[in-house]
Amino acid sequence: MKYSVCMFAAAVAASAMFVGCFGKKDEASKNKEGVLSGAKEAVSAVADKASDAVAAAADKTAEVAEAAKDKAAEAVEAVKEGADAAAEAVAGAVAGAAAAVAPKEGTIRMITEATFPPYEFRQGKEVVGIDVEICKAIAKALGKELAIEDVEFDSVLPSLIAGKAELAAAGITVTEDRKMQVDFSVPYVRTGIVFVYAKDKPFEKGEDAKGKKVGVQNGTTSADYVREKLGQEPEMFDSPASAFAALKAGKVDVVIADIDPAKAVIKGQDGYDISDLLTVEEYAVAIKKGQPELLATVNKVINGLKDSGELDKITDDMTAKANAMAAAEEAKPAEAPKAE
Numbered sequence: 001m002k003y004s005v006c007m008f009a010a011a012v013a014a015s016a017m018f019v020g021c022f023g024k025k026d027e028a029s030k031n032k033e034g035v036l037s038g039a040k041e042a043v044s045a046v047a048d049k050a051s052d053a054v055a056a057a058a059d060k061t062a063e064v065a066e067a068a069k070d071k072a073a074e075a076v077e078a079v080k081e082g083a084d085a086a087a088e089a090v091a092g093a094v095a096g097a098a099a100a101v102a103p104k105e106g107t108i109r110m111i112t113e114a115t116f117p118p119y120e121f122r123q124g125k126e127v128v129g130i131d132v133e134i135c136k137a138i139a140k141a142l143g144k145e146l147a148i149e150d151v152e153f154d155s156v157l158p159s160l161i162a163g164k165a166e167l168a169a170a171g172i173t174v175t176e177d178r179k180m181q182v183d184f185s186v187p188y189v190r191t192g193i194v195f196v197y198a199k200d201k202p203f204e205k206g207e208d209a210k211g212k213k214v215g216v217q218n219g220t221t222s223a224d225y226v227r228e229k230l231g232q233e234p235e236m237f238d239s240p241a242s243a244f245a246a247l248k249a250g251k252v253d254v255v256i257a258d259i260d261p262a263k264a265v266i267k268g269q270d271g272y273d274i275s276d277l278l279t280v281e282e283y284a285v286a287i288k289k290g291q292p293e294l295l296a297t298v299n300k301v302i303n304g305l306k307d308s309g310e311l312d313k314i315t316d317d318m319t320a321k322a323n324a325m326a327a328a329e330e331a332k333p334a335e336a337p338k339a340e
């Protein structure tokens with residue numbers, strides 16, 4: 001009797017466990033379905049966006065739509081492989097959608113970040129600078145008009161990779177890390193980064209900034225320098241000028257920036273100076289990987305500008321233009337104090 005009660009109890013327990021397990025499994029598969037259908041919805045929303053974009057790109061509609069569809073289908077496949085893959089697939093489909101936005105017929109797009117005189121800066125609404133002139137020459141060689149996209153510096157290469165432009169030129173230093181993501185042209189200038197400091201608190205060597213608050217522009221080689229050479233976190237700003245404003249306001253002890261924009265920000269600012277170069281860097285134009293023909297054209301144009309002396313002329317012109325703008329900025333009367 002006791003034995004059979006025991007057996008009965010064991011059987012109940014076992015079936016409870018079974019139901020428990022089964023219940024859990026059911027729950028898990030419900031969750032998975034939830035994730036899958038959520039991800040599928042996201043992917044199809046993205047695919048919809050891609051086709052909207054395709055409609056806008058009048059000429060290449062059929063071809064581009066096919067590519068976007070394939071990307072979305074690939075994404076759906078990946079979603080089936082699990083929740084983690086879903087995030088990646090959606091990101092892939094987003095990139096696919098972005099890539100589907102083809103340039104207007106007859107134009108080539110340059111992506112840049114226009115707070116970097118004399119390489120790229122705004123004159124009124126227009127983006128001008130050395131990089132703009134280089135890209136105009138590339139566009140001309142291709143028989144196209146240049147269109148300019150202005151984004152934050154840390155978005156320049158991701159946007160290029162996502163297909164939002166064909167050329168990236170933003171005083172971009174060639175680095176080993178970046179070489180893994182994009183193809184670089186031949187370099188067009190040798191330059192580097194410097195300290196920008198208040199004359200009464202000079203900074204000369206890297207070590208001088210150890211443990212100090214160092215302002216840099218987001219995503220730049222100056223930020224890398226602070227992390228790698230000084231072993232600390234920099235204070236981030238969205239332009240060399242805003243980092244310099246923080247220095248003037250006493251919010252950082254020193255700024256690190258590329259030498260030419262650094263010279264531009266201290267123009268007419270008596271109490272400030274720059275150090276010697278802390279690094280040697282080279283700028284180049286970046287393009288999406290795997291386009292040997294475009295790369296050859298870009299290189300030919302840059303080598304031509306260098307050999308003919310045209311690049312020196314462009315550099316002098318744009319430096320003068322940026323300085324004239326800085327001088328005009330300085331001559332502006334200070335805002336009148338408001339009456340109480």
Ligand code: GLN
Nearest residue numbers: 116170171172173220221
């Ligand atoms: N040359 C630096 C870099 O590539 C800064 C470029 C910039 O801020 N536009 O990181």
